[in-house]
Amino acid sequence: MIGGIPLNDVLLASGALFVIGLAGALLRKNAISIFLSIEVMMNAANLALIGYGSALGTREGQIVVFFVIAIAAAEASVGLAIFVSLFRHTETIDVNEIHLLKW
């Protein structure tokens, strides 16, 4: 129990988010959406961290989340830059269309 919130609810929500993000990552086709789904997965992790942190009564959870958010931001900047620079060549970010390198 965190306050009045059972840890289970938190974890279920986190798990749901993670799976949804996973689904997105596996099923979406354009790179941005995939990356977006991955962000969702990370948020799922964040949620679980917060939940556990509060449940265990430690701030480390929040600390880690803080770092994750920062990292996510960094990833986003780099990732989007990558999309842009790739788009210059391929005119698309549909990963089904991007298979210069294979076999």
Added chain:
Amino acid sequence: MTSLSPPLWLIPALPLAGFLLCLLFGKRLGKTFVSAVGPGSVALATVAAFLRLIPFFGGSHAPVVEKLADWITAGAFSVDISLRLDPLSALMISFVTFVGFLIHLYSVGYMSHDETGAGYARYFAYLNLFMFSMLVLVLGNNFLILFVGWEGVGLCSYLLIGYYYDREYAASAGRKAFVVNRIGDFGFLIGMFFIFRLFGSLDFSTVFGAAAEDPGRFAPYLTVTCLCLFVGAAGKSAQVPLYVWLPDAMAGPTPVSALIHAATMVTAGVYMVTRCNVLFRLAPDAMLVVAIVGTVTAIFAATIALAQNDIKKVLAYSTVSQLGYMFLACGVGAYVAGMFHVMTHAFFKACLFLGSGSVIHAMGGEQDMRKMGGLRSKMPVTFWTFLIATLALSGIPPLAGFFSKDAILTGAFEGHRNVIFGIGLLTAGMTAFYMFRLVSLTFTGGFRGTHEQEHHLHESPRTMTLPLIVLAILSVVGGWIGLPPAISESGDRFGRFLAPIFPALPSVHAETGVLAHGTEWLLMAVSTAVAAGGLYLAWTWYGKQEGRVPARVAAAFPGTYALVRDKFRIDELYDLLFVRPFHALAWFLWKVVDVLVIDGILNAVAFLVELAGDLLRFLQTGNVRNYALTFFLGVVALVLAVIGVF
């Protein structure tokens, strides 16, 4: 040992030196050099031999062993290089060196037409090497040294048969000779293995001594041992079924046929069996086999000889037949007679071959008797020597052949081997017949060859006729050293000389009783009569009537005649039974087992792995979503594997 009696090793060493000289320098230094070195070395060897032999003949015939060095020592096995001089080897080297020298001499003339010095040098080199090997063979003091010579003479015969290497049949004949001999050697080897396992040594005196001492211990296994040895002998001495190489061996120069394939090498088998008489006598069954094989060979080859038209082929089959005779002798226990025949045969058969060589020389290489005839007037020396030798071979008293052959028949008779005796007698008649057929066709009647051949006919040069004369003389007197008791009680000097090599064997009951003189006379008369009959028949049919009768006979039984003329098609049979299956097997093993199966399997495995790679690489679709999926699947699989479902 006085300076006059040289060490034994010198006797073979001299021809060896000759061999090296001819081989290395013969080509450069030319024919005269070779003609000097080749026969010269053998002459020296002969001299050395006799210098050594004369005291030996005179003195006690106690065996002398001269050890030169250890040869092979490994584990339980040890054998040294040592030479042995005892009556048997003494006898052998005496006529080997002498006949050998004569034939070398003859060759100088015979090979003179060889335009290139190279071939000439090669010829004499080989011939010297042969002399070396042959002498080592007979002088060897243990089976292994004997085997060295044994293989050496095989090598030389291979080289000399194939002397005209650019003629395919000559090359093939050489190969055939060597391979067939090798089959015999295989038996010989196994025999040696048995002996070594039985006696722990290969040394003659050790082995024979042990065997003579305690026959009971070894007797059970001696039969197989002796049979193996005899296989070797049969190979070397061209006995049924391994005789097939000898007729082909005539592809070599005629002096070679005379020396190797008549006088010396082919008798090595007989020598070896005689050398091992102790073992053989302890294995009666083996001796019976020897006798039977010998007899069969004798009659079989004689039969073939009846219908041959190639002068050398006749002589070749006659040689086979006579060798059979010798084994017959050994088989019935008449080893002395066997050796006696070996010696006399060496004289007259060498003479015959040289004579035929002289004929062929004159005929410009023609060997078909149907194209000859009437040479008597053109080449008298050849004719007379040839005639004498023929009579000797046919066993007409008082020539050499008569005594030896008679001794053999007597031996057979004494041994109560009546069938064998009968066949032997028959063979004697046939021998006389085909030999006189030969003489008649060649020397009597009118010339049937081409004109230029006739124009070219001439008596051979001195170097060739001289040996003929000497050999002819020997064919006459050679037999007198072994007179049967009936003629003179003390006449059998030969037998007495060889006696030491036939130690008494307690276990073997000597039931060969001595015949009454009357019987002996009878036997002599019979054999003489048979021989004379053969002579007369051949003379009338071929000499007088130019072979009309035989023609009719042949016409009457065309199949049989063809069969005999084609030597019973034994070569074809062997080809069918052994050669072709051998080819087939070899091809099968190569193409199927090696290439198809073994390599096939391995390459298949390799291929499959490569294929797997080629397929699996397409998992790498290039689509990043698949990569994510594989990752995720991996995670799920891991979790399921480790934690499982709960």
Added chain:
Amino acid sequence: MVAEILSNHLLTALIFLPAAGAALMLLFPAAQTGAAKAFAIAVSVAELALAVSLWLRFDPQTPGYQFVEHAAWVPALGISYSLGIDGISLVLILLTAVLTPVSLLFSWTHVAKSERAFSISFLALATGIIGTLCALDLALFYVLWEVMLVPMYFIIGVWGGSRRIYAAMKFFFFTMAGSLLMFLAILYVAARHHASTGEWSFLLSDLTRIDFPMGVQAVLFFAFALAFAIKVPVFPLHTWLPDAHTEAPTAGSIMLAGVLLKLGVYGYLRFALPLFPEAALQYGPWVGALGVIGVVYGALVAYPQKDMKRLVAYSSVSHLGLVVVGVGAFTATALSGAVLQMVNHGLSTGALFLLVGVLYERRHTRDISAYGGIAGIVPITTGLFLVATFSSIGLPGLNGFVGEFLILVGTWISPHPWWAAVAATGVVLSAIYMLTMVQRVFWNPLVHEENKTLRDIRPSELIPACVLVALMIWVGVRPNDVLDRIRPSVDALQASVNAKRKQADARTLSGPLPHAFEPAHAFQPAGGPR
């Protein structure tokens, strides 16, 4: 300094002289091939000189290892650089030292491209081989054993014939396949030693002290035997050999047939037997049987070959089959014969390959049917070839006979006399295939025009050939010079193995043949009176 090395570190010198030479040659300008070749030959001759001095200073009386050197290599694991030779290694070392200059000298005129690299490979190869023959530490042995592959791989692959790459790969794969299992086996043995004594060691002398249960031993023995069997090669693992021999350059074939194959047998004698005696005893018969099969099979397959080198290659299968028979029989006589026969095969087959090479360099074909009747054109080559042939088919007076005979007679007094009986057919078969080739190459009518102008053997080819022929005659006439040095080692080997064998005597000395066959003194396990 040098003297010190030569006295105390002769083996090291022997091993690393060629390597050093090779390293130096890397500095040579690639352009000056002549200098490089000359240098390489000089090095190999110096190596030969070292080997001869080794031969002279070797004491035939002492059975143990001589010229022993020992230095820690990876102390933590007890891996050591420890060398030592006995008679068996000695003769093979000398053989290697002889064949290396022979190969190099022969190749003087016959290497088309990058001669420098060619010479370097040969020196490297010599280092590997000799090292393998000296190593007494299993790890060291394995390292050198594998190192040999690389130069040989290049020799075949770079300077070989048309299908050289296939051959090179096949060679490498086969050998690797075997040795990798052996590698694991070595690790296992060492681990066992560690488990039992708490000490890590790869020294042969230490590892032989372990007693393995039979089952384990069987597996390990198999792993070792496989590696060596492939190298020998034993039927049915031989198929790499014909390809490798055929495609390799002449010099490569000489080294391959001359020495590399022997290392299989050597390894079996030096390591597999002492380490796993019971297994060796139990499966020895299989080894011998495979050898027998090899003798007949190799000879039969050799017969229909159209390619001279391929024919000789299969003849090697046959000959080494015979050696394996001797090893399997394991009587002192047979073992000595086997070791001697290794040398003989090295000489005769080496010479055969060399002379085939002589013809090949002139006509650029190894196809038998492309020749015929050339005896008159190239008499010297013909003569030498004949000698080599008769040595290879075991004509008395030449080396081949002695080894062959010893193996056969030694096998005959072993528990398996019938092996000898079957193997002796090789005497006939070898005559058939070799003489058929001789006839079709040198005798018979001269049909091909281009053969009429063949140039007879060159000095750079004649000298090596004559060296080999001389050695053949020497060994044939005075085999004891070699056997005397082998004997103590063989006896020691037998003693060491028999010592570990449970009720060995009962098994070694009762054979299928009736007891009465056993000559009284052949009963002595070490064999025979001195």
Added chain:
Amino acid sequence: MTGLVRFGAEELAAVLPEIVLAATGCLLILLDAFAPRMRSWFATLSLAGIAGSLYFLLRAPLGASFGGRLETSPLTSLVGVFIGGTAMIAVLIAKPYLRRSGEERGEFYALLLWGHLGVSLLTRGLDLLVVFVGVELLSLAFYVLAGFFRRIPASSEAALKYFLTGAFGSAFTLYGIVFLFAKSGSVRISALSQVGLDADPLVLFGLLLLLAGFGFKMSVAPFHAWAPDVYQGMPTPAVAYLSVAPKAASVLVLYRVCGAVFLGGMPDRFRAAVVALAILSMTLGNVVALAQRDIKRLLAYSGIAQMGYVLIALAVFGRDALAAIVVFFFAYLAANAGAFAAVAVLYRDETKPHPIGLLAGEGRRSPFAAGVLALCLFSLAGIPATAGFIGKFFLFKAAVDRGLYALAIIGVINSLVSIGYYLKVVYILYMRDSVEPDAPPRLGLAGGLALGLCAAGILLLGVFPARLWDLARGATEAFPFFGP
């Protein structure tokens, strides 16, 4: 434990290596912006930076600092030397490579150094948070380096693939960290050493996610899929680093975490999983490598296979095994980095792929580079007297010692298969005639140095492995975690 940590002298000393790296990176950026003429010195500068950080690493006082978050131990120093060496080689390769492709910019080196910093944090971090930040730093830097040649589509595509899969992987890593945190209540690795945790499904789950995440960095099948594509598209110097250092760091992290959790030794089911990964990785890597036409892809697959061998040692799980891994990676550094160095020298045009066929005849045309490449391949194949053999030797010895015979046998069979493709390259180098018309670029000092160092390393380590082994073995003695 939450007693507030002050940033004192010893913290400074401990973190100085990282600081040097970061600072050098910044300096390079600034120079690139304001003094572009100095570009030819950047490589030297980076080398100096790496060397400096190594110097300080070796000088750093032993023990844990930052409240037990940063380790300085013989092991980290040894591994530090290893990754530092990798970085230096990478820089040496980069110098001529970038010059040739006109991309010699400070950013490249800076990012390389920063990525290197991340790896160094991986090797030293005793705290999952530090580890995570390190991983991300490494990843980000190399995402960018992958796409560094923006002119080349392949490069950008590599960047994309690496980025997406990488982010995906780190999401899992993060989730794994969450679970470990959930049980231990802390992100310290040491906190995981509690009785009972090694059986707890939650912890195992977290561990497995970590295994997957770092397996991804190691390019272990089935988490390998990115490697071939990324290696192919990425600038070769970066690959030289990426294909060596992060892998070692990842194994080390796995070892740390597993060591902390499995007080009583590795549970059988977990070991079974690791073994399965090892076998899969070896087999897939080797078999597929046989079918590769592009040298960089081939090396990628070879790397996948080699990581399979490393997992053998993880499955063995002991001090000897860890030491074996360290030795193996030194060997792997020399061989793999050397191979990429040779590739960088032998191929003229970075904009094109690197088909193996193009190497035909190089053995004679550029003997040195080709020779080193051949040597590296032999080493990778594990031929004795090369470093590669030594690496495999210790690995397999550990396996046999532990009784993992089946694994060992599969291992050697695999290395037999691997010979197939390694030798393929060798024979193309030496036994085929050249197809490329123009001669290869002249070998510069830096390139030559890289090649020479690798070759020397291979041979030295191959012939005298004792010293390194003793070092490694000694270092692992101090390894903080292990069961009984």
Added chain:
Amino acid sequence: MSAFPADRIVFDVAAIVAVLFAGLMVVHRHPVKSVLAVVVAFFFLAVSYVVLSAPFIAALQVIVYAGAILVLFLFVLMLLNVAPESGAVGRRPIQAFLSGAALIVFAALLLSLFRRSGAEIRGAGASAGLGEIAPLARLLFSDYLLPFEALSVLLLAALVGAFVLARKEET
């Protein structure tokens, strides 16, 4: 207190909405719309953080995530004007099937895991004080100084990286 306290209601509602919108993101073909969906989802996550007594994180979530990052996404989307996906699943049946199956299994695993974990952790009641920012900050700059500094490098790297990749091609 009652069986169903207020903050639990708030959390559950927020969580459910967040999950729903996240799901919307996945199924929605149009990238822009899915980004917007994620914005909403993240906002509600922030809300749930608040009730989980992590207001600071909540703030970060809104500012950095919903604010900065997703806006960045939008920019890029606009820049590249990405077309809506067509038939995401249809043309990759195997991918879709395997993903689906694996997802279900994985979900099941997570569920079972969380059940036990949620059950066994009895939260220390002291969750109230966790929300304050000052102690967090103190921790960040002391205990977590190392990762914090590393993070700064990471951000720098990201900055440079983005610059390297996105800058205009020059000579």
